[in-house]
Amino acid sequence: MKTILVTGGTGYIGSHTTVELIQAGYQVIILDNLYNSSREVLKRIQAITGVLPKFYEKDLLDPAALQMVFKENAIDAVIHFAGYKAVGESVEIPLTYYQNNIAGSLNLYEAMKEAGCRKLVFSSSATVYGNPQSVPIREDFPLSTTNPYGTTKLFNERILEDLCISDPSWSVLLLRYFNPIGAHPSGLIGETPNGIPNNLVPYIAQVATGKREFLRVWGNDYDTVDGTGVRDYIHVVDLAQGHLKALEYAFSHTGAETVNLGTGNGYSVLQVKNAFEKACGKEIPYQIMERRPGDIAICYADTAKAKKLLGWNARYGIDEMCRDSWNFQSKNPNGIEKAQ
Ligand code: WQD
Numbered sequence: 001m002k003t004i005l006v007t008g009g010t011g012y013i014g015s016h017t018t019v020e021l022i023q024a025g026y027q028v029i030i031l032d033n034l035y036n037s038s039r040e041v042l043k044r045i046q047a048i049t050g051v052l053p054k055f056y057e058k059d060l061l062d063p064a065a066l067q068m069v070f071k072e073n074a075i076d077a078v079i080h081f082a083g084y085k086a087v088g089e090s091v092e093i094p095l096t097y098y099q100n101n102i103a104g105s106l107n108l109y110e111a112m113k114e115a116g117c118r119k120l121v122f123s124s125s126a127t128v129y130g131n132p133q134s135v136p137i138r139e140d141f142p143l144s145t146t147n148p149y150g151t152t153k154l155f156n157e158r159i160l161e162d163l164c165i166s167d168p169s170w171s172v173l174l175l176r177y178f179n180p181i182g183a184h185p186s187g188l189i190g191e192t193p194n195g196i197p198n199n200l201v202p203y204i205a206q207v208a209t210g211k212r213e214f215l216r217v218w219g220n221d222y223d224t225v226d227g228t229g230v231r232d233y234i235h236v237v238d239l240a241q242g243h244l245k246a247l248e249y250a251f252s253h254t255g256a257e258t259v260n261l262g263t264g265n266g267y268s269v270l271q272v273k274n275a276f277e278k279a280c281g282k283e284i285p286y287q288i289m290e291r292r293p294g295d296i297a298i299c300y301a302d303t304a305k306a307k308k309l310l311g312w313n314a315r316y317g318i319d320e321m322c323r324d325s326w327n328f329q330s331k332n333p334n335g336i337e338k339a340q
Pocket of ligand 1: 180216218
């Protein structure tokens, strides 16, 4: 049985990936500092899989802790989710983002190197494409970032590509997520944003539960089907399964590969709102506001490389994504409580 270290494994995507890993027969160890999650997620993972993953409440900024984890466990590969991820916050506190997302990651890569663990799947983001010149977006499109969060993702990609050039025995998959939404069909795990949600679907879900009064639609004057922003929403379970395919590829290849994880379909803000209304059976009131600074009009993935290289494609559509998101939200109106 192969052992996988999942950093950030009590987070939104990390917890869903942990469930899929356990159900695929892997042994999972989670390392998380619980900054944006809680130990309750471990119990939820156990409720779904029957397995309580080994857990280290440690911080990537503690190199000694990382060395200890690799000393105490024979780790075959790492899936690296841990990191700060709020675009707006990264603009306000860039040094915190560079320290955590870059220095923290470097500590992890050093610990892996020292332990001879050279298989890594990295959580990157479509945000590295900036404002694409056309859609669908291919992995070989120009890269440019417009905020420190996106830049930390791009820098990690470059660091890992250089590492693979320096030591061809490494195998690194750089997965560029589009817009992850939805939740595990059990409704036991899902997205629990801190404070006021920045992202569309968690905000809509809170309007549906009455926690928020109405949805603010950031602009309806884009050159899109209905003037509102278009994005490639992907079910978090599809995304998790994409990580398992990436892991399989890492175990049978070396070198670095970047892969888009999206559906290849774009939906507008109003189309998502309508799909969520269908899922929850309630009207989602909204108001058209000014554009949000930094937003782009349209973003969706070219999925050919994921299919060809990993043999993976997304299976869930927007209706299932909204159904599962609403199922989680209605069962957890205040999300999964965070570490005190
Ligand atoms: C989607 C659309 C908004 C909220 C961000 C990060 C990206 C990735 C995914 C980490 C846009 C509109 C949103 C609201 C709205 N995160 N919107 N009202 O901006 O595409 O991507 O999350 O990797 O890095 O940039 O996602 O959900 O914030 O916005 O009208 O209350 O919904 O304008 O068109 P985004 P989003």
